[in-house]
Amino acid sequence: MELKEFLAGRQKANLLIIAANFVVFVLLSLGGRTESGQYLLQHGAMYPPYVLGKGQYYRLFTSMFLHFGLQHLAYNMLLLLFLGDILERECGKVRYLIIYLAGGLAGNLLSLFMAVRSGSQAVSAGASGAVFAVIGGLLAILLLRGRIRGVSGKRLALMAVLTVADGLTQTGIDNYAHIGGLLGGFLVTAILLILSGDIRGRRTRTPL
Numbered sequence: 001m002e003l004k005e006f007l008a009g010r011q012k013a014n015l016l017i018i019a020a021n022f023v024v025f026v027l028l029s030l031g032g033r034t035e036s037g038q039y040l041l042q043h044g045a046m047y048p049p050y051v052l053g054k055g056q057y058y059r060l061f062t063s064m065f066l067h068f069g070l071q072h073l074a075y076n077m078l079l080l081l082f083l084g085d086i087l088e089r090e091c092g093k094v095r096y097l098i099i100y101l102a103g104g105l106a107g108n109l110l111s112l113f114m115a116v117r118s119g120s121q122a123v124s125a126g127a128s129g130a131v132f133a134v135i136g137g138l139l140a141i142l143l144l145r146g147r148i149r150g151v152s153g154k155r156l157a158l159m160a161v162l163t164v165a166d167g168l169t170q171t172g173i174d175n176y177a178h179i180g181g182l183l184g185g186f187l188v189t190a191i192l193l194i195l196s197g198d199i200r201g202r203r204t205r206t207p208l
Contacts, residue, residue, distance in 0.1 A: 010081070011088035013096050018077050018084075021127060024065045025073050035069045037123035045125040046108055048115045060108045061101075066125035076127045083134045090141050090148060091189070099188050103133020106184025107177040114176040129177035133185025135160045140189035 025034060032039040041047055044062030051059050067073035088096040107129025115122065138156055141148055148156075160182065 011085045011093070011096070013093040014080065014084035014088045017097075017100060018080055021065055021067070021073060021077060025067055025070070028066070034067065037068075040066050040068065040125050041123050045123050046112065047123050048112055048121055051112060052116070060105055060112070063108060063125045064101075064104045064127050064130050067127070068125060072126060076131055079131050080127065080134065083131070083138065086148065086151060087134050087137050087141075091137070091192070095189075095192050098192065099133055099137045099185055100130050102188045103136060103181050103185030104130030106188075107132060107179075107181030110180025110183075111174050111177040124174045124177065126174070126177070128174070129181035132160075132163075132178045132181035133188070135163075136182040136185030136187075137189035139182075140186045140193065144190060144193050 028034050028039075028043055034040065037045070041050075043066065044059055045066050046059045046063040050056045067076065084096070084100070087099065091099070104127065108124075111124060111129070114120075115124075135156070138148060138151065139160065142151075142156065163178070
């Protein structure tokens with residue numbers, strides 16, 4: 001009952017994204033080892049030679065719903081459960097989905113660009129670029145509106161900095177996807193808010 005009440009109070013589009021990630025993970029787990037880069041490559045992970053060499057651009061999107069093992073999935077979805085809920089509450093379902101997907105795509109594009117530049121041919125996957133897009137979106141709202149109910153701007157900024165810094169100290173982390181997602185989410189959110197007049201002192205429309 002407590003779980004049902006908890007989920008009932010969550011934002012629906014965010015829950016849909018989380019559910020989609022879990023469904024994909026369960027289905028893939030039934031057929032092989034999700035910790036295997038080769039296995040995820042067969043099911044849509046991002047790999048520069050395939051994206052550019054074979055024109056498989058869909059991998060920029062599908063890789064956002066793949067994860068290397070349960071721990072990788074759980075970490076991203078736990079962050080998304082709370083941060084995504086706040087962002088959707090602030091900007092509405094449609095704009096939230098645009099920010100999440102466009103920001104995640106921006107993260108993968110920066111990751112791809114830097115991989116080509118450095119000659120890296122690593123397989124990459126995960127929702128972290130899109131999760132960072134959510135953080136970027138929240139930062140944009142704080143900047144343009146001045147506040148978010150129940151969220152400290154300083155704490156949010158500190159969390160973003162510490163999360164990026166933590167990734168820089170570890171191996172196997174796609175930091176460019178994080179940075180690209182953060183910047184992409186910030187820019188997309190800022191554009192959406194400015195175009196709708198939904199900014200500090202000029203909030204004239206309700207969220208979609």
